[in-house]
Amino acid sequence: MEDEKRQSTVKDAHGQKNNQSQLNNNHKIALCGVLIALAMILSYLESLVPIHMAVPGVKLGLANLVTIIALQKLDLKSTVVISVGRIILSNVLFGNMAVLLYSLAGAACSILIMTALKKCRVFGLVGISVAGAVFHNLGQILVxxxxxxxxxxxxxxxxLLITGTVAGVAIGLLASFLLKNIRI
Structure with a gap:
């Protein structure tokens, strides 16, 4: 009789663990969706403010703010999903499909370097952001x-090295402020 009670307790505990795991997974999926939408909104708002520079495509990279926050608060897989999702949806809805390859290459280079720098713990968030911005530009130039x-x-x-550094500092400082003042 006591053995049956123990087994039913294990089942209940196991059932709760599975429910909690599913709840966490659902929360992560919803959070990724919200962050993709936020990144798309920031990307769209940025497209409304033209920056006239000698080099085409120079911009602040407000949508990368979401990528940096995701990289700090979520796992790499979720960060990649958010970044790629934002790029594809933004290009389909607001942009030009011809720049899709440039954006994906820039995001891939940026996420790779930011992940590596985060793991080595040598740079703070602003340094990681600057490296991400510069490598984003490098990826686009390579394409x-x-x-x-x-x-x-x-x-x-x-x-692009200069503008990427300036943009990276701005986004890194903003991300630092937001991470201290919001709960994800």
Whole structure:
């Protein structure tokens, strides 16, 4: 009789654990959806403010704010889903499908370097953000060189290094502020 009670307790505890695990999974999926929507909104708002620079495509990268926060608070898989989801949906809804490859390459380079720097714990959030911005630009330049078959495009990298650093500092500081003042 006592053995049956113990087994029923294990089943109940196991059932609760599964329910809790499913609840956490559902919460993570919902959170990813909300973060994709937020990133899309930031991306759209940024597209409404034209920045006239000598180099096409220079922007602050407000949507990357969501990626940095996701990288700090969620796992790598969720961060990739949020970033790729935002890029695909934003390009389909607001943008130009021709830039999809550039955006995906930039995001891949950015997430790779930010993940590596986060794991080595040498840089703070602002340093990680700057590296992410610079590598995002590098990924896009590499695609442009391949697509246009012109290595002279690398000349833009100097300007993109400067603008990426400035944008990375701004986004990193904003992400630091938000992470201290919001609960995810």
């Amino acid at each position: 442009a060189v391949c697509v246009m078959e012109n290595v002279r495009i690398f000349y833009y990298m100097f300007i």
